[in-house]
Amino acid sequence: MIKVLQLCDSIEKRDGRMSVIMNIYRNIDRGKIQFDFACTDYGFENFEKEIKKLGGKIFLLPKNESSMRNIKKLVSKLLSVGQYDFVHYHAISKWGCALSIAHKYHVKTIAHSHATKLSDSFFKSIRNRLFSLNILSKADYRVAVSPEAGKKLFMYQSFKYIPNIIDYNKFIFSEHNREYIRNFLGVSSSEVLIGLIGRISKQKNQKYAMRILNKLFKMGGTNYKIVFIGDDDSNNNCRISSLKGLSKKYSLSSQVIFTGMVSNTSKYYSALDLLWIPSLYEGLPTVGVEAQANGLHILASNKLSRSLNFTGNVEFLSISRFSLSNWVSRSLKENSKRDNVPIIKIRNSEYNLTNVMKKWCQLYGISNDNS
Template identity: 35%
Template sequence: MTNAPIRVLQVVPSLNRSAGIARVVYNWNRFHDESRVHFDFLHHSSRNGILMHNERYDEELEATGSKVYTVNYAADDLRRFMREVHEVFEKVGFSYDIVHCHMPNSAFCVLREAELAGIKHRVLHSHLNNSSDKFLHRLRNVPLNAIGKHYATDRIACSEDAGHFLFGSQPFTVINNGIPLEQFAYSLESRERLRAELGIGHIDPVIGCVGRFVKQKNFPFAIRVFAKFHEAFPDGKMLILGDGDNRDELKKTIMTEHLSDAVILAGVREDINKLYSVMDVFFMPSLYEGLPVSAVEAQAAGLPCVYSDKVPKETDITGTGAFVSLDNGVEQWINVLTVALNGGRLMENPILLEQRGYSAKANAELLMQHYEQLIAER
């Protein structure tokens, strides 16, 4: 190995602050050693050259010395996406030792272009245990994922479940979605200050949801469950952090359930770590997941967590969560949420997460060692 840092191009769907993958790579960048590894980024969260998200990491990462390359959104025009990815690799591909692709259904293009550019180490990363919200998209993704895997020389997953989904019996390395645990620790000061800011009473029970407003997260279902919860707890509030294309649909569901005064759509905020202290229960009724970063964050804040049975069991790192089938009636969800609410905050969670390998600093170190091993084997 030379003294120069290993140069890695991280290929992600977006650098949207509400997206779990973006938060993962952002944490890697925060805790990596620049003398050993340098990160640049490529994403397709752009339409006709205009970035699609207002709250993003792009500028912050550029300010720390990373380059951020953007191409136009693949779903708008796949041929244009492929052409622009080709142009990026033709122009700068030679300067990278490793390409780390977090987009399995685009790897057929991204990793192929990396191979054509002479990049010997091409990492494919699995973050989910399903490939799409929509049946036709899942059908489309089967051949795309298969082709993409052909160009990968190394495989990483955020969980065993996500790894087996994408890679089957092929070997892969699990690297946890670590977070800066100390930043998510429960804070009474933050709880009181932010509850006052959001108009939430001191003892009002708060159910929290975090994530992009997409079908996968199943937020309209969460609203319908909360409507029944609200009947039992009239002072209850639901706090939803995030944004996305389905915002109008979600607002319509809130209005239909007559919950406009009880559901708070707080958007994408930089103080998300402090907002977990506002919540009393974390609620994730997702249709599928890999190992969601928000669930790790919620556990670090000591929140009791209620998940759908489509969320991998590995998500319950601290062994304190509850899983409910999406086929169960609303009353079952209410019962489980009520038990979680009455159980109170779990102050030992940060220690358990540290012990079980979910520190962002520790995981950045594992990733750097993984890269170093790849280069050493060349």
């Protein structure tokens, strides 16, 4: 059996990288390949129970103890017993120091790029670029969720492009789910519901969405509502407070809904009429894949990878302050457009399960006949 130590910084459910890894973990032949996880415990809801149920082990460092010294000590201890064949690294973080340790114990290393930007801030970008130099020199294999994500992290070096996958059938449109969730949210059948799904953060650019909604309302979209599905990534919920402040400033409090983190996100897609992804940067957002499986039309930031549009239902728009009218006009036009055959399109694309699972297995030196 091939044993892989996954270094993903966090195993939180709100972490997009973990959604990618877990979709693979659920579908891979665990008789041939098994995952363990070494990461930081940030205290949020995570995949611990499911990972253990699937046969994986978890090695957590408390947030206040996750120094590079302690990371090296933990990883060295795990690799010294010789049970791992690969270290698979997914985040630009302190955990990257483990790649050099893997070489010491003759363990193969994989670096996986999930984003098209190194950080939200200038100074952290510089720090993370320095971290990434270790990746460039120590990674035996390089992988990216999109061509843009690969070029950003690996620069001049070659890499393998493997798109994200999901359990597509879980996201198929359901009239029952639509009625149930809209009733739960207090949205009538005559109202248009726009969704933003993901943690409330600077990267996800929810403030821009509020400015679009304000202009949309002024241009006749008085029957539009917006729902933010996800929790605040700040320690004191200041980002949600800021969005609520904007909704009051624009007199739109009754049009804006905050759900916090939900456990049944898949059901919410059916309740939506349109998905917005105005992110400042993304590698390849899993929510965009999920929404297309549901048949939703998506208006996305032009900072996202064009490879996201694998069903023809994604439009890319600028997120400058001069582009608000474009978001409004496209939202007014596409508010009820839903693809009736999205799964067929997905099966005929590079995002199909068989294709992606084959590429993941090849990473670990396994020919994928049944996985």
